[in-house]
Amino acid sequence: xxxxxxxxxxxxxxxxxxxSMNAQSxxxxxxxxxxxxxxxxxxxxxxxxxxxxxxxxxxxxFLLPRAASLGGVTGAxxxxxxxxxxxxxQLAECNPLPAPEVESLVGETSERDGVSPxxxxxxxxxxxxxxxxxxxxxxxxxxxxxxxxxxEQLGVLxxxxxxxxxxxxxxxxxxxxxxxGGDVPKALGAYNAGPARVDATGAVxxxxxxxxxxRQILSALPFH
Numbered sequence: 001x002x003x004x005x006x007x008x009x010x011x012x013x014x015x016x017x018x019x020s021m022n023a024q025s026x027x028x029x030x031x032x033x034x035x036x037x038x039x040x041x042x043x044x045x046x047x048x049x050x051x052x053x054x055x056x057x058x059x060x061x062f063l064l065p066r067a068a069s070l071g072g073v074t075g076a077x078x079x080x081x082x083x084x085x086x087x088x089x090q091l092a093e094c095n096p097l098p099a100p101e102v103e104s105l106v107g108e109t110s111e112r113d114g115v116s117p118x119x120x121x122x123x124x125x126x127x128x129x130x131x132x133x134x135x136x137x138x139x140x141x142x143x144x145x146x147x148x149x150x151x152e153q154l155g156v157l158x159x160x161x162x163x164x165x166x167x168x169x170x171x172x173x174x175x176x177x178x179x180x181g182g183d184v185p186k187a188l189g190a191y192n193a194g195p196a197r198v199d200a201t202g203a204v205x206x207x208x209x210x211x212x213x214x215r216q217i218l219s220a221l222p223f224h
Contacts, residue, residue: 094131094133096129101162102121109163109166109170114174115170118220118221118222119217121220122217122218122220122221123169124143124169126213127140127143127144127169132162132165133160141165142159142160142161143166146165146172150168154168154171155168156168176190176195184218184221185214186204188204188213188217189210192209
């Protein structure tokens with residue numbers, strides 16, 4: 001009888017231990033599933049934020065494949081970043097700068113970098129619609145839509161800072177204007193499609209998006 005009781009207690013103990021382990025396993029699985037669901041939700045929110053910023057071209061965003069752009073002057077451009085690059089702010093809203101702030105930035109940058117204020121203003125409007133936190137589908141950032149590698153090469157530490165971003169874009173435009181002897185259409189074509197394409201043809205590249213880009217900017221400039 002005593003041996004039978006011991007055997008019964010042993011069996012009960014094993015059953016309780018197995019039940020406890022199963023409960024712990026189920027709890028760990030549930031936590032993993034909850035963590036995975038939370039991660040998916042976070043990624044979905046980031047994607048939605050980027051889509052909100054870049055999905056409406058009529059709102060001032062000019063979305064073009066920019067991987068080859070800017071390479072002839074500033075060096076090779078890195079491959080396009082993922083849709084939600086690590087460390088890149090993902091803002092749910094990205095309002096344009098107020099007009100007085102735009103004019104103040106344009107005036108200061110024009111005087112400092114020696115680029116026409118009308119040109120800066122028109123490029124900024126076409127590139128980002130005056131939205132300092134704009135992010136393109138290829139990862140170009142800020143008012144002048146600088147690619148990450150280009151921003152680094154230009155010394156722009158914070159591409160979402162309006163002053164720094166506009167200064168970097170202005171200095172790059174100045175380089176292009178010098179390269180093409182002050183020819184604004186060619187400089188704009190190079191800013192958009194890359195200097196190599198302008199050099200290859202000696203003119204604005206016959207790419208519909210680039211032609212329209214240059215036309216839109218020139219139409220906003222006096223005497224063009």
